[in-house]
Amino acid sequence: MLGTAPTTPVHRSQTADVIVIGGGLAGLAAAHHLTGAGLDVLVVEASPAVGGRMATTRLDGYRLDHGGQLLCPDWPELSNLPALGALALRPFAPGAVLRGAERSVRVSGHRTLRPGRGVAPARGRSRTLTGALDAARLRHQLSRLAGTPVERLAARSELPAGRALAARGVPSRTVDGMLRPLVGALLGDPDLSSSSRVVDLALRGFARRGLCLPAGGSASVPELLAGALPEGTVRTGVRAVSVSVNAVDTAAHGRLRCRAVLIATGAAEAAVLLPGLRVPEYHPVTVLHHAADAAPPNPDGPLTSLIIDSERRGPVAHSMVASAVDPSRALPGRTLVTSVVLGRRAHDSLACLDRAARPQLSALHGVDAGHWELLEGFREPHAVPAMPAPHDARRPVRVLAGLYVCGDHRDTGTAQGALYSARRAAGAVCRDFGVSGAPAAALRLVA
Ligand SMILES: Cc1cc2nc3c(=O)[nH]c(=O)nc-3n(C[C@H](O)[C@H](O)[C@H](O)COP(=O)(O)OP(=O)(O)OC[C@H]3O[C@@H](n4cnc5c(N)ncnc54)[C@H](O)[C@@H]3O)c2cc1C
Numbered sequence: 432m433l434g435t436a437p438t439t440p441v442h443r444s445q446t447a448d449v450i451v452i453g454g455g456l457a458g459l460a461a462a463h464h465l466t467g468a469g470l471d472v473l474v475v476e477a478s479p480a481v482g483g484r485m486a487t488t489r490l491d492g493y494r495l496d497h498g499g500q501l502l503c504p505d506w507p508e509l510s511n512l513p514a515l516g517a518l519a520l521r522p523f524a525p526g527a528v529l530r531g532a533e534r535s536v537r538v539s540g541h542r543t544l545r546p547g548r549g550v551a552p553a554r555g556r557s558r559t560l561t562g563a564l565d566a567a568r569l570r571h572q573l574s575r576l577a578g579t580p581v582e583r584l585a586a587r588s589e590l591p592a593g594r595a596l597a598a599r600g601v602p603s604r605t606v607d608g609m610l611r612p613l614v615g616a617l618l619g620d621p622d623l624s625s626s627s628r629v630v631d632l633a634l635r636g637f638a639r640r641g642l643c644l645p646a647g648g649s650a651s652v653p654e655l656l657a658g659a660l661p662e663g664t665v666r667t668g669v670r671a672v673s674v675s676v677n678a679v680d681t682a683a684h685g686r687l688r689c690r691a692v693l694i695a696t697g698a699a700e701a702a703v704l705l706p707g708l709r710v711p712e713y714h715p716v717t718v719l720h721h722a723a724d725a726a727p728p729n730p731d732g733p734l735t736s737l738i739i740d741s742e743r744r745g746p747v748a749h750s751m752v753a754s755a756v757d758p759s760r761a762l763p764g765r766t767l768v769t770s771v772v773l774g775r776r777a778h779d780s781l782a783c784l785d786r787a788a789r790p791q792l793s794a795l796h797g798v799d800a801g802h803w804e805l806l807e808g809f810r811e812p813h814a815v816p817a818m819p820a821p822h823d824a825r826r827p828v829r830v831l832a833g834l835y836v837c838g839d840h841r842d843t844g845t846a847q848g849a850l851y852s853a854r855r856a857a858g859a860v861c862r863d864f865g866v867s868g869a870p871a872a873a874l875r876l877v878a
Contacts, residue, residue: 447687448472448691449693450687451474451475451695452674452693453475453838454474454482454653454665454667455481455483455484455653455696455697456482456656456853457839457852458837459474459660459853460508461853461854461856461857462474462660463659464853465860466664470864473666475671475684477669481656482650482652482653482654484497485649485650485846486498488807490807492765493722493806494647494759494767495767495769496649496718497649498814499770501642502520502846503642505636505639505640506850508846508850511854512850515652517655518652520645520646521757522641523641523642526538527637528731529608531741536562536566538613540573540577540638568605569609572601573634576638577638581635587628587631589626589627589820590626591820592820593606593611595627596610611623612739612740615773617630618714618844620815620817621773621774624817624819625817625820626818626820626822629824632843633845646759647759648757674692674704674834675692676691676834677833691835693837693860694834694836694838695837698838708836709826713816714774714814714817715773715810715812716777716811716814717777718770718771719747719781719784721769721803721804721806722767722803723800727752728797728798729752729796734752738795744791744794746772746784746791747771747791748773748774751769752767752768752796777812777814785808815844815845816840817844822843824848828859829856833863835856836856837852837857841856842855858870
């Protein structure tokens with residue numbers, strides 16, 4: 432696994448100004464803000480490596496993400512954290528390809544409606560024209576969204592996204608054939624159950640800057656954060672079992688003393704340490720990694736396209752030639768195809784998903800995927816926090832003076848949300864400590 436934390440020398444003192452529990456994105460980002468403000472910080476991480484849900488396994492020269500995370504270059508926290516200055520983002524071809532059995536369109540905020548070369552023609556002329564009109568309308572809507580100030584989006588009334596789109600007069604065929612699969616890829620929510628505000632913000636980011644993969648795999652993000660912290664800040668293999676405002680009890684490393692505790696675990700673990708804390712529902716995600724014989728030809732666009740199945744013809748929601756987007760994910764001459772399963776099917780066994788996915792992957796990539804080798808699959812039932820309406824993307828991060836909480840469950844269920852919640856929580860700690868240099872919290876909402 433990537434993301435091995437710098438190990439702490441045994442002589443490191445068992446006290447710190449702030450103990451951060453959890454070495455995922457939120458905990459590591461918070462540690463940066465706090466050390467940047469001059470505080471002495473200790474991050475305790477239960478696993479042998481940092482990164483939490485942003486994990487990557489190395490296998491025979493492949494880098495296999497557990498989450499297949501898609502990032503949006505529009506997210507402010509990716510550029511606002513100096514420690515992430517060295518993060519290379521590998522962009523997909525603009526927008527995404529929505530591929531159905533008979534027709535394929537590329538959607539983005541700037542260009543869309545590009546009928547795919549080599550894709551079987553639509554059955555009837557009227558259906559082709561309807562599809563073309565729908566795609567043109569969607570392009571227009573995405574372009575408008577890209578130019579809409581966030582404050583205007585945030586002021587809209589908030590409904591379940593599916594209902595909001597219907598209320599805005601978006602035809603159900605556009606919702607089902609285009610927006611539902613696109614929002615599935617953006618938020619792990621193929622049912623459009625998320626808050627319309629969160630969906631608007633996610634679509635806005637997609638329309639403005641598209642999507643990308645972090646070079647080297649998802650784990651490279653926490654790995655960069657951990658590597659840029661002062662030596663000895665992170666201790667892996669240390670599980671917190673209870674907290675108070677000035678101490679953390681651990682499973683096997685005794686009591687660690689401090690002036691404040693910041694809980695940066697996932698929601699369920701946070702609720703064990705802080706009984707009564709709200710635990711959201713989660714969207715499950717399963718990721719399949721296949722080694723292809725050769726780079727699939729991609730019938731209608733660059734090999735670096737994100738390909739979304741607009742008709743849900745099998746378990747895979749979206750798929751990508753990950754080694755084309757980010758060449759570091761496979762040795763030269765090898766091809767890694769990464770596919771993501773969302774919704775109920777994400778609970779199926781890997782063997783069952785692999786079997787069912789082959790014909791679908793053949794159709795999506797325009798080659799026979801029957802001979803591809805399944806390298807690995809990762810199932811995560813608690814992948815992405817659900818964000819039903821009304822969604823509070825600024826949940827309190829200060830429990831009381833000395834006790835704080837951050838993570839994607841306090842903000843939006845994305846890497847941006849995890850990072851931003853860390854900024855807010857570190858700011859609250861600094862204010863309570865009366866320390867100057869607290870990280871500035873922007874007002875801008877992003878999903
Ligand atoms: C399969 C999958 C797909 C995803 N897809 C996307 C995507 O496309 N785009 C996107 O933006 N986001 C995506 N996400 C969500 C994104 O990965 C998370 O929002 C983000 O990683 C959350 O970071 P975090 O620090 O809040 O929590 P976590 O990553 O869960 O970190 C919490 C850490 O706390 C540690 N911990 C827990 N309990 C204890 C304890 N008692 N003591 C010490 N340590 C403890 C854990 O081991 C873990 O390392 C996906 C997630 C998954 C799993």
